[in-house]
Amino acid sequence: MSLSEQHAADLSAETVVVAAGRPPRERDMPVNPPLVLSSTYFGTGSLDTGDRGYGRYSNPTWDPFEEALARLEGAELPGLLYSSGLAAVSSALSLIPAGGALVMPTHSYSGTLVMASELAQKGFVELRAVDIADTAAVKAALAPGGPGARPAAMLWLESPTNPMLGIADVAALTEAAHAAGAIVVTDNTFSTPLVQQPLALGSDVVLHSVTKYLAGHSDVVLGALVTSNPDIRSALLHNRTIHGGIAGPFEAWLAAGPADARAPGGTVTAVRNDPRGAAQQPPPGRVHPVPGAAR
Ligand SMILES: Cc1ncc(COP(=O)(O)O)c(C=O)c1O
Numbered sequence: 001m002s003l004s005e006q007h008a009a010d011l012s013a014e015t016v017v018v019a020a021g022r023p024p025r026e027r028d029m030p031v032n033p034p035l036v037l038s039s040t041y042f043g044t045g046s047l048d049t050g051d052r053g054y055g056r057y058s059n060p061t062w063d064p065f066e067e068a069l070a071r072l073e074g075a076e077l078p079g080l081l082y083s084s085g086l087a088a089v090s091s092a093l094s095l096i097p098a099g100g101a102l103v104m105p106t107h108s109y110s111g112t113l114v115m116a117s118e119l120a121q122k123g124f125v126e127l128r129a130v131d132i133a134d135t136a137a138v139k140a141a142l143a144p145g146g147p148g149a150r151p152a153a154m155l156w157l158e159s160p161t162n163p164m165l166g167i168a169d170v171a172a173l174t175e176a177a178h179a180a181g182a183i184v185v186t187d188n189t190f191s192t193p194l195v196q197q198p199l200a201l202g203s204d205v206v207l208h209s210v211t212k213y214l215a216g217h218s219d220v221v222l223g224a225l226v227t228s229n230p231d232i233r234s235a236l237l238h239n240r241t242i243h244g245g246i247a248g249p250f251e252a253w254l255a256a257g258p259a260d261a262r263a264p265g266g267t268v269t270a271v272r273n274d275p276r277g278a279a280q281q282p283p284p285g286r287v288h289p290v291p292g293a294a295r
Contacts (some may be wrong), residue, residue: 013072013194020071021064021256033064035253057241061249065256069226071216072193073206077233079226079241081252085189085209086111087245088223092205093154094239095232096125100153103141103177105132107164108156109187109209116156128152132161132168139173143180151180157203158187159196162275174202183232189213204229205236210255220251 023029036059043051052058062081078240082088089112096102104116106129110218113129120127128141142152156179159168174184185199185205192213199207208214210222223245227233240246 002174016071017068017194020068021066026123033061033253033256035249036060037249056244056246059246059249059252060245061252061256065210065224065252068256069193069208069224069267072149072197073188073226074193074197074199075206075226076228077226077230079224080233080236081210081255082223082225082240083245083247084221085109085207085211085223086115087240088207088209088225089115091236091239091243091245092207092225093119093125094243095152095183095185095205095235098124101126101128101150102154102156103128103130103138103152103182105161105166105168106130107132107166108158108160109189111164112156112158112187115257125153126150131166132157132159132173133166135169135172138168139176142173142176150180152177155182155184156187157184157198158189160190162190165190170196170198170203172202175200178202189268199226199228204232215255220254222247222251222255245290 021033022031022117023033036212038059039055041052041054043049043053045051047053047057052060063078065081065111066079069075071077072076080088080091082091093102093115102116102125104113104127106114116125116127130138130141132138138155142155144151155173157168157170157173158164158166159170170186174186177184183204184198184202185207186201186203187207187209188198189197189207189212191211193206205225205227208224211220214224215222225236227236
């Protein structure tokens with residue numbers, strides 16, 4: 001364990017935001033992660049030996065953010081950074097097998113809905129749109145009765161939804177989805193991991209439009225996924241590598257930088273100071289994001 005890992009072991013979430021992914025606290029190491037601008041890396045010539053190889057496979061500048069996000073979301077594996085939230089949405093939707101049913105909030109973020117609708121129109125998925133605050137209706141859509149009705153392959157949660165601020169019962173719906181054989185992706189953009197940790201509530205994958213609260217300064221467009229499941233992470237990493245929705249190193253460096261990384265902490269402090277945000281998880285009903293903290 002490096003000095004920085006030892007130092008970070010027992011820190012609060014607000015401090016992890018600033019400390020995780022930093023270079024080792026050793027003589028002459030920089031305090032901030034360096035920005036690495038290189039498309040290609042020297043190596044052994046075999047990616048099987050763990051070579052970085054090429055800039056579409058990985059970049060050291062992504063590592064601090066991916067490590068910090070995993071720690072904040074309570075994941076056992078590093079996160080995956082993408083060029084935008086919608087690139088992350090596209091990668092997550094690629095987990096659905098051909099023709100599989102997707103249960104998704106009627107009021108999901110508009111771009112997510114457009115993408116899912118287009119996949120449905122082309123026959124790649126069967127889309128079942130539901131009121132995500134209606135737990136019984138979502139359960140019925142996951143495992144419908146009747147002849148020919150198939151259980152869902154994926155439950156998509158977004159809680160609170162953008163912009164209607166619908167709140168899902170993440171734990172109950174995740175349990176129902178798993179019972180139906182579906183995997184669960186939760187878009188945690190509006191909560192941030194400092195308010196809600198969907199992996200701890202059973203979700204398989206957590207998604208962020210990093211563009212919003214996680215970056216916090218309206219200066220980058222980025223997305224991220226995080227999971228503790230090695231098979232799911234491998235599939236997502238393969239999809240990111242082959243479809244090419246990778247983060248630019250400069251944007252990744254900005255998002256992981258100390259000034260930006262404090263923004264989620266500031267957000268959560270403000271949410272906790274608001275009686276509506278006092279609980280660990282947003283209470284049922286309307287929860288308002290903190291004005292000015294993100295767009
Ligand atoms: C909840 C949510 N998910 C996903 C996205 C898409 O993210 P991006 O704009 O970074 O592609 C947004 C963007 O507003 C969002 O609000």
